[in-house]
Amino acid sequence: MSGPVISATSRSHIGSVRTINEDRVLNDEAHRLWAIADGMGGHSRGDMAAQIVVSALAKLGASELPIAPASIDQAVRAANDEIFTLNDRAGSPSGATVAGLFLDAAAATIFWAGDSRVYRQRGETLTLLTRDDRALQDMIEAGVLSTQQARRHPRATVITRAIGAAGTIELAYRYEGVEAGDTFLICSDGLTDLVEDDAISAVLPGAIDDAAGQLIRGALVGGGHDNVSVVIVRIEALGEIEQEAQACAVRL
Numbered sequence: 248m249s250g251p252v253i254s255a256t257s258r259s260h261i262g263s264v265r266t267i268n269e270d271r272v273l274n275d276e277a278h279r280l281w282a283i284a285d286g287m288g289g290h291s292r293g294d295m296a297a298q299i300v301v302s303a304l305a306k307l308g309a310s311e312l313p314i315a316p317a318s319i320d321q322a323v324r325a326a327n328d329e330i331f332t333l334n335d336r337a338g339s340p341s342g343a344t345v346a347g348l349f350l351d352a353a354a355a356t357i358f359w360a361g362d363s364r365v366y367r368q369r370g371e372t373l374t375l376l377t378r379d380d381r382a383l384q385d386m387i388e389a390g391v392l393s394t395q396q397a398r399r400h401p402r403a404t405v406i407t408r409a410i411g412a413a414g415t416i417e418l419a420y421r422y423e424g425v426e427a428g429d430t431f432l433i434c435s436d437g438l439t440d441l442v443e444d445d446a447i448s449a450v451l452p453g454a455i456d457d458a459a460g461q462l463i464r465g466a467l468v469g470g471g472h473d474n475v476s477v478v479i480v481r482i483e484a485l486g487e488i489e490q491e492a493q494a495c496a497v498r499l
Contacts, residue, residue: 250352251425252484255281258459262437263471270435270476271297273347278308281478282347285363285435287409292333292341300326300343300410314349316356316420323410323418330411342411346377346433348480350425357421360408364439366447367423368430373448376421380408427485430455433478438462441469455479
C-alpha cells in the first residue's frame with residue numbers, strides 16, 4: 248500500500264473505579280485503520296457492543312477489497328444492525344461510541360459517532376477534528392456553558408448518537424490533508440473528561456509510546472472514574488505521491 252510512513256501505538260486501561268473495561272481498540276497499522284469503541288457506560292453488554300464495532304472494522308483489513316469511507320460506513324452499519332437486534336432480543340439497551348482514523352495515499356479520513364474523539368497535533372497546535380455528540384454540546388458552542396460547567400452538569404455524559412442505540416446510524420466524517428510530523432490521537436472520553444487539551448498537547452510531540460503512557464497516567468491521576476483508551480498515530484514521512492502533490496501545489 249503506497250502512502251505515508253507511519254508509526255502507531257495504543258493503550259487501554261480499566262481505570263480506578265470500573266470493574267469491566269468496556270473500551271475496545273483497533274490498531275491495524277498494516278492497513279492504516281485505527282479506532283476506539285467505548286461501550287455505553289451503565290448499560291448491560293456495553294463491552295460486547297464495543298467489541299462488535301471493532302470486530303466489524305477489523306474485518307475490513309482482512310478483506311481483499313481496498314478500504315474506503317464507503318466500506319467503513321458499511322461495516323459500522325452492520326455493527327449497528329447486530330447490536331440493535333441483540334438489544335431487541337434482550338429487552339434492554341446497549342451501544343457504543345466510535346471514533347476512528349483511516350490514512351490512504353493522499354489524506355486522512357476521520358469518522359465518529361458519540362463522544363470519543365480524534366485530535367491532530369501539528370507543530371505546537373492541537374486541533375480537535377471531531378464534534379462531541381453530547382446533549383450539552385450546542386450549549387457549550389453557544390457559550391451558555393463553559394467546558395468546566397458542562398463537566399459538572401447532571402447531563403454531562405448524555406450522548407445523542409451511538410452505534411446500536413437506534414435502528415439506523417449515520418457516521419460523521421471529516422477529511423484532512425496530512426503533513427510529515429502530524430500526530431493523531433484517538434481517545435475515549437475517559438481521557439478527555441479528566442485531562443485538559445493543553446496537557447494533551449504538551450505530551451503528544453514526544454515519543455508516541457511515552458506519550459500514550461503519560462496520557463493514561465494523567466487520566467488515572469485525575470480520578471480514573473472511567474475506562475481510558477488512546478491510539479496515537481504519527482506521520483513520520485510522506486510517500487512519493489504526497490510529496491509530488493505538495494510540490495505541484497507549491498508550483499501552482
